[in-house]
Amino acid sequence: MKRHLLSAADLDLGDATLILDTTTQIDAALAGREVKKLPTLRGRTVVNLFFEDSTRTRISFELAAKRLSADVINFAAKGSSVSKGESLKDTALTLEAMGADAIVCRHSASGAPHRLAEWVQGSVINAGDGTHEHPTQALLDAYTIRRRLGRLDGVRVTIVGDVLHSRVARSNVVLLDTLGAQVTLVAPPTLLPVGVGSWPVEVSYDLDAVLAKADVVMMLRVQQERMNASYFPSVREYSRRYGLDARRMALLPEDAIVMHPGPMNRGMEIAAEVADSVRSTIVEQVSNGLSVRMAVLYLLLGGDSK
Amino acid sequence: MSSSAWLIRGVRPYGEDAVDLLLRDGAIAEIGTRLQADDAEVLDAGGLIALPGLVDLHTHLREPGREDAETVQTGSRAAALGGYTAVHAMANTDPVADTAGVVEQVWRLGREAGLVDVAPVGAVTVGLAGAHLAELGAMADSPARVRVFSDDGFCVADPALMRRALEYVKAFDGVIAQHAEEPRLTQGAQMHEGELSARLGLAGWPSVAEEAIIARDVLLAAHVGSRLHVCHVSTRGSVDIVGRAKADGVAVTCEVTPHHLLLTDECVTGYDPLFKVNPPLRTAEDVEALRTGLANGTIDAIATDHAPHAMEDKECEWAMARPGMLGLEQALSVAVEAMIETGLLDWRELADRMSVRPARIGQLDGHGQPIEVGRPANLVLLDPDVRRVVNGADLASRARNTPYAQRELPARVVATFLRGRPTVLDAKAQL
Numbered sequence: 001m002k003r004h005l006l007s008a009a010d011l012d013l014g015d016a017t018l019i020l021d022t023t024t025q026i027d028a029a030l031a032g033r034e035v036k037k038l039p040t041l042r043g044r045t046v047v048n049l050f051f052e053d054s055t056r057t058r059i060s061f062e063l064a065a066k067r068l069s070a071d072v073i074n075f076a077a078k079g080s081s082v083s084k085g086e087s088l089k090d091t092a093l094t095l096e097a098m099g100a101d102a103i104v105c106r107h108s109a110s111g112a113p114h115r116l117a118e119w120v121q122g123s124v125i126n127a128g129d130g131t132h133e134h135p136t137q138a139l140l141d142a143y144t145i146r147r148r149l150g151r152l153d154g155v156r157v158t159i160v161g162d163v164l165h166s167r168v169a170r171s172n173v174v175l176l177d178t179l180g181a182q183v184t185l186v187a188p189p190t191l192l193p194v195g196v197g198s199w200p201v202e203v204s205y206d207l208d209a210v211l212a213k214a215d216v217v218m219m220l221r222v223q224q225e226r227m228n229a230s231y232f233p234s235v236r237e238y239s240r241r242y243g244l245d246a247r248r249m250a251l252l253p254e255d256a257i258v259m260h261p262g263p264m265n266r267g268m269e270i271a272a273e274v275a276d277s278v279r280s281t282i283v284e285q286v287s288n289g290l291s292v293r294m295a296v297l298y299l300l301l302g303g304d305s306k
Numbered sequence: 307m308s309s310s311a312w313l314i315r316g317v318r319p320y321g322e323d324a325v326d327l328l329l330r331d332g333a334i335a336e337i338g339t340r341l342q343a344d345d346a347e348v349l350d351a352g353g354l355i356a357l358p359g360l361v362d363l364h365t366h367l368r369e370p371g372r373e374d375a376e377t378v379q380t381g382s383r384a385a386a387l388g389g390y391t392a393v394h395a396m397a398n399t400d401p402v403a404d405t406a407g408v409v410e411q412v413w414r415l416g417r418e419a420g421l422v423d424v425a426p427v428g429a430v431t432v433g434l435a436g437a438h439l440a441e442l443g444a445m446a447d448s449p450a451r452v453r454v455f456s457d458d459g460f461c462v463a464d465p466a467l468m469r470r471a472l473e474y475v476k477a478f479d480g481v482i483a484q485h486a487e488e489p490r491l492t493q494g495a496q497m498h499e500g501e502l503s504a505r506l507g508l509a510g511w512p513s514v515a516e517e518a519i520i521a522r523d524v525l526l527a528a529h530v531g532s533r534l535h536v537c538h539v540s541t542r543g544s545v546d547i548v549g550r551a552k553a554d555g556v557a558v559t560c561e562v563t564p565h566h567l568l569l570t571d572e573c574v575t576g577y578d579p580l581f582k583v584n585p586p587l588r589t590a591e592d593v594e595a596l597r598t599g600l601a602n603g604t605i606d607a608i609a610t611d612h613a614p615h616a617m618e619d620k621e622c623e624w625a626m627a628r629p630g631m632l633g634l635e636q637a638l639s640v641a642v643e644a645m646i647e648t649g650l651l652d653w654r655e656l657a658d659r660m661s662v663r664p665a666r667i668g669q670l671d672g673h674g675q676p677i678e679v680g681r682p683a684n685l686v687l688l689d690p691d692v693r694r695v696v697n698g699a700d701l702a703s704r705a706r707n708t709p710y711a712q713r714e715l716p717a718r719v720v721a722t723f724l725r726g727r728p729t730v731l732d733a734k735a736q737l
């Protein structure tokens with residue numbers, strides 16, 4: 001494994017499989033235990049450095065670190081414009097001086113964790129950077145698929161929605177390809193990046209046409225503001241063409257699952273009855289996220305103290 | 307001006323046969339072999355090549371306003387060290403160079419620094435805001451004698467305003483230098499739009515945003531019979547459009563930066579804002595087309611777009627960094643690597659693209675003149691055989707944002723003469 005987890009591309013098949021297998025072991029070790037805590041990272045310090053509000057991701061990492069007995073510091077850089085206050089580099093040097101073993105970084109700017117990694121000794125974990133990547137989300141998605149379907153190799157995954165602005169989609173495309181899954185992207189052409197042609201995916205503009213061949217449908221969050229920049233004409237038209245409702249869900253093969261990274265826009269990209277159906281893994285994804293992040297912290301920090 | 311004479315021994319003008327040059331009273335007094343001049347200081351220039359002093363059409367000197375990044379003095383020193391004898395100082399200062407007062411101030415600062423001729427560029431519109439024409443005539447009539455006008459940093463996007471600007475400057479034979487960027491197509495843009503921007507999750511700056519403006523502007527220039535200069539063309543399509551316009555007889559000229567001749571969007575992979583620039587670094591295919599366009603004359607000039615930035619504006623997240631990179635001190639070396647070592651240009655042609663044509667576009671009499679007896683002694687002497695690793699700390703610019711740090715580049719400027727007086731000797735600035 002590399003020292004940092006900045007992109008899903010940092011993981012080869014061996015690394016990714018190791019993380020997923022370690023997650024399985026952690027789940028097994030904690031199953032049925034009253035005190036869900038392992039002593040593995042006692043004495044190590046994990047910093048949650050969040051330049052962008054994301055309560056669910058921060059809590060997931062915080063809990064993961066605490067369950068491994070690490071000391072956790074939450075460093076919320078308030079306000080959207082970092083340039084007004086302390087620079088990213090100064091923050092990095094401060095955390096370095098505090099002896100951070102791992103820095104979990106969430107930032108609205110693509111590549112910010114890459115910059116951070118140049119200035120610190122500890123491991124940097126990308127917890128979502130701009131419209132770039134969110135590798136632990138892809139890992140928890142892969143773990144969820146493997147648990148539900150028993151495998152990843154050859155699994156057909158359809159990712160639907162705002163691929164252009166989605167870090168979840170980017171990390172999933174890379175990781176699923178590494179793991180041998182077949183990815184199809186479905187979106188209005190406005191929400192696919194120029195250059196998608198070089199990605200290891202199939203592309204379709206027609207959701208109905210691909211659902212019958214999907215083992216997994218992953219719905220992406222679509223921000224309504226995109227409408228104002230003419231990415232699509234209206235919420236209703238988007239929902240009609242690219243939303244997953246009960247009729248569309250019925251087109252899926254029998255065992256297919258429906259995923260969403262959250263938070264959902266119910267009634268826009270996903271209908272309530274789909275989100276709450278037995279096919280939906282949305283709640284599981286949250287709990288799997290915790291276990292996967294434990295595995296990542298454990299493997300990056302090596303377990304033994306300095 | 308210095309009255310002392312200089313005898314330059316054994317130098318090869320344009321890389322051709324070695325001769326001696328005698329510089330006296332600001333001009334080239336004699337050219338020959340075994341020249342004698344007892345009163346002259348002697349410079350042994352064996353192995354060195356002489357070219358006419360370089361002329362930059364596109365320099366950001368940052369003064370007034372951002373003296374923490376560069377001043378006319380530090381920028382002039384960087385220019386001299388890069389082999390330049392004249393630079394055009396862009397108008398996007400603070401205050402903007404949109405009045406006779408500001409252009410005259412910049413011009414005077416250049417005279418005081420005394421290392422290169424600083425020719426201020428005037429803003430096209432008041433405050434670069436793209437709404438009202440600045441007093442172009444007053445700037446033209448000022449002691450700064452402004453002939454090049456540009457809102458560089460911003461595009462004159464309004465087609466009606468661009469048309470009026472093109473027409474208006476005909477009265478004093480000015481030229482509009484357009485920063486071609488359709489603003490609606492580049493909102494929030496961070497890098498060249500293509501495969502890499504898709505992977506890196508950075509908002510794309512599509513080639514068409516440049517090409518659409520150039521296409522529009524050559525049509526406007528043709529319609530009103532005006533001269534148009536296009537700043538920093540960066541795409542294959544731009545070269546095609548300018549080439550076709552020239553073939554149709556449109557009075558259009560254009561420039562390319564050193565970095566667009568050498569670097570590609572692959573440099574962005576590590577998110578280091580040293581490689582953030584506007585227009586952005588493009589693909590290898592674009593680099594190829596730009597080199598070809600420069601070689602066949604479709605592109606008239608290499609212009610640095612030297613853009614110093616304070617450390618804090620570069621040591622940060624990509625999206626928050628300012629675009630721009632240093633260029634003056636490495637431009638000649640980059641040109642040698644991209645154009646001479648590839649056989650695309652010979653030295654005489656390189657002098658044409660870095661001195662003769664830029665001087666003509668900027669209407670700087672006395673610069674871009676051939677190395678002949680009686681011509682102004684504006685010269686650069688360079689050693690073509692050394693290769694050096696660029697070290698940011700060694701640069702004369704106040705800023706350090708060079709994209710070439712740790713890169714080995716060929717050739718080195720050994721001496722620069724401005725009207726017969728050395729501004730650089732032994733690769734060191736003389737002030």
Ligand SMILES: [Zn+2]
Pocket residue numbers: 458459460485537538584585
């Ligand atoms: Zn520009």
